[in-house]
Amino acid sequence: MIWTMEKIMTGTNGGFGLGPIDAHVHLCLDGKSSPRGWSRRRWVMRPFLAAAARDIGLQGGFGGRDFDRRYLDRLVGWLEGSSLSAAVLLAYDWVRDSSGSPRKDLSDLYVSNQAVFAAARRHSKLLPGVSIHPARPDAFEELERCADQGAALLKLLPCVQNVDCNERRYKPFWKRLAELGLPLLAHTGGEFCVRSVRSDLKSPACLRLPLECGVTVIAAHCGTRALPWDGDHFRTFLEMRDCYANLYGDLSPLSHITHLASLERLREDPARLLHSTDYPVVSAVFPSFLKGWVSRAELRRLNAIDNPLEKKIQLTRAQGFPECVFTDLWELLPNRVVRSFQHQQVN
Numbered sequence: 001m002i003w004t005m006e007k008i009m010t011g012t013n014g015g016f017g018l019g020p021i022d023a024h025v026h027l028c029l030d031g032k033s034s035p036r037g038w039s040r041r042r043w044v045m046r047p048f049l050a051a052a053a054r055d056i057g058l059q060g061g062f063g064g065r066d067f068d069r070r071y072l073d074r075l076v077g078w079l080e081g082s083s084l085s086a087a088v089l090l091a092y093d094w095v096r097d098s099s100g101s102p103r104k105d106l107s108d109l110y111v112s113n114q115a116v117f118a119a120a121r122r123h124s125k126l127l128p129g130v131s132i133h134p135a136r137p138d139a140f141e142e143l144e145r146c147a148d149q150g151a152a153l154l155k156l157l158p159c160v161q162n163v164d165c166n167e168r169r170y171k172p173f174w175k176r177l178a179e180l181g182l183p184l185l186a187h188t189g190g191e192f193c194v195r196s197v198r199s200d201l202k203s204p205a206c207l208r209l210p211l212e213c214g215v216t217v218i219a220a221h222c223g224t225r226a227l228p229w230d231g232d233h234f235r236t237f238l239e240m241r242d243c244y245a246n247l248y249g250d251l252s253p254l255s256h257i258t259h260l261a262s263l264e265r266l267r268e269d270p271a272r273l274l275h276s277t278d279y280p281v282v283s284a285v286f287p288s289f290l291k292g293w294v295s296r297a298e299l300r301r302l303n304a305i306d307n308p309l310e311k312k313i314q315l316t317r318a319q320g321f322p323e324c325v326f327t328d329l330w331e332l333l334p335n336r337v338v339r340s341f342q343h344q345q346v347n
């Protein structure tokens with residue numbers, strides 16, 4: 001009854017201050033000013049990074065002087081200027097071999113857990129999403145340390161970081177993750193921005209063991225394609241969503257031509273979907289206009305929104321997804337993290 005009253009009084013699913021939340025936002029660090037992060041600028045990605053920099057309004061582009069500060073300031077500026085209550089800022093562990101040793105030669109991006117905690121301490125709307133390869137010799141210690149410090153969730157990219165989540169030796173790790181109440185946000189489907197070392201791990205089927213261990217799993221991108229020639233794992237996502245009540249999908253950055261067929265299906269059955277952008281990945285409005293989901297006037301209005309975080313919220317709403325996709329993540333995060341967030345917003 002008390003919960004019902006609270007829900008009525010606040011008008012949201014989660015309570016005071018718990019408005020829209022973006023489940024999937026990236027931190028980027030160039031490794032020049034601190035060992036807390038690193039990135040490789042592959043030549044093949046340069047035109048795409050230049051386009052992304054234009055789209056997110058990142059003066060000076062990716063790389064160049066003072067990149068780490070410019071990138072985070074730009075992100076925080078957009079977050080403050082949006083209708084979001086919060087965004088989960090993601091760490092990014094190294095690609096690792098089966099013994100858990102880092103393979104920098106195979107990695108394109110690294111963001112330490114300390115880096116996301118440091119950013120979250122400075123900006124209260126950022127929640128730390130940590131990344132720990134379960135083969136790391138210190139995986140359990142790092143998991144406990146991160147949970148103690150207020151981690152909101154665990155992020156992994158199985159196909160990129162070489163994490164076969166179904167390996168039996170990881171069972172105790174998933175069980176502990178479930179006990180700690182930390183969701184697992186796992187990349188599924190096509191990957192465009194960084195290299196994949198195990199294409200077989202793009203399928204949501206690789207998430208069965210954590211699901212069976214009771215972990216709340218969020219399949220980023222719902223197993224969809226990034227490029228037209230990618231394998232499509234969307235059907236597997238739908239089948240598994242029917243089987244596992246603890247499987248969710250995130251909507252990042254589902255807006256491009258390659259996503260239209262999947263988006264159509266998700267609009268018909270929007271069960272357990274969560275709003276997210278995959279910032280700095282760009283969302284597109286025009287394909288939704290082509291499908292007739294947004295009018296010409298809506299197309300103009302949405303394209304006039306400079307703030308990429310806000311644009312994706314309004315696009316998702318215009319596409320017809322229910323309001324709960326913006327706030328349901330609050331119900332999945334550890335209670336202590338949500339309470340501490342609310343406490344900070346009040347003070």
Ligand SMILES: [Zn+2]
Pocket residue numbers: 024026278
């Ligand atoms: Zn991402």
